[in-house]
């Protein structure tokens with residue numbers, strides 16, 4: 001592999017083109033998909049736009065009041081996918097139940113319950129079981145100012161039953177209402193479910209000798225609504241774009257499929273759509289190399305391997321060969337690699353720790369060509385070896401303990 005062909009500045013230029021919010025199902029995401037296709041075309045590679053529908057929500061009204069012993073309305077955001085309150089809202093005694101432990105929730109019956117949150121499926125079910133009639137959770141920090149005082153926007157996963165509704169309040173307001181002895185509250189939430197369209201972009205480089213053995217290099221290109229997701233994760237998109245360019249010019253023996261996933265931030269939807277739409281081809285898949293969170297200068301590189309621990313040793317050995325610092329973690333990973341592992345395909349995510357994920361601070365200002373180049377060299381080296389070795393060096397197996405964890409992860 002000729003590292004001088006891996007260009008950090010070119011990757012940084014690519015990242016700069018995506019300095020806007022790319023929430024799944026919005027114009028921003030569509031525009032980004034078109035830009036990725038255009039970049040691929042610029043070096044002669046045609047790609048596929050694979051669209052898919054998903055269920056999204058629109059909040060029409062989210063209000064929260066303390067009604068006793070004082071009257072005050074607080075700014076809140078509504079939780080997505082938990083339904084709407086009855087006409088006129090829900091009014092009930094108020095309880096602060098901290099982290100939602102069993103002792104605190106022992107007092108929850110018939111109350112509007114505030115928890116630290118965020119409320120995911122597990123805590124939601126606990127609140128329902130404890131008899132709460134509505135909930136609010138807390139976001140933000142006491143040092144926040146200005147626009148950071150806006151509560152976070154959360155959603156439940158799609159669930160069959162959502163008997164209670166919830167909103168989110170900022171840390172400062174949570175402190176205010178508890179310290180003033182709030183004892184009764186009212187909550188109003190109105191929302192509707194809508195269908196939106198997201199899309200994956202995929203480009204294939206067919207192997208010269210073993211075209212039926214497929215390696216995937218993947219990264220999600222959508223962002224959260226809070227910020228333009230330079231670190232999370234158009235930097236990952238830039239790294240696989242650089243490698244796509246390289247391998248298009250230096251064809252590997254095995255087939256490489258490069259995929260930019262949409263709607264990762266909505267719950268790994270793009271990758272799940274990909275394995276569904278390409279189910280008949282999955283027996284040919286050997287390994288998934290995913291990138292999620294990349295490009296910041298200050299940080300350390302971790303390769304999360306969801307597969308046999310021997311693959312950690314193999315990747316560590318390769319990193320030694322080229323002298324690039326990293327460590328491995330043999331675990332399931334909260335990104336699109338999980339989707340492949342759950343289908344029995346060994347998978348990894350290249351990850352760099354950094355600052356500001358899922359906030360408005362996640363901008364190109366913190367992205368460095370130095371870091372992009374090094375990550376692309378490391379991933380490119382692994383992909384080059386696996387793409388060209390005469391025989392594939394590890395079996396297609398996922399340890400049973402990871403399969404159990406993945407079952408739980410995808411059914412949460």
Ligand SMILES: [Zn+2]
Nearest residue numbers: 232233292293
């Ligand atoms: Zn991400």
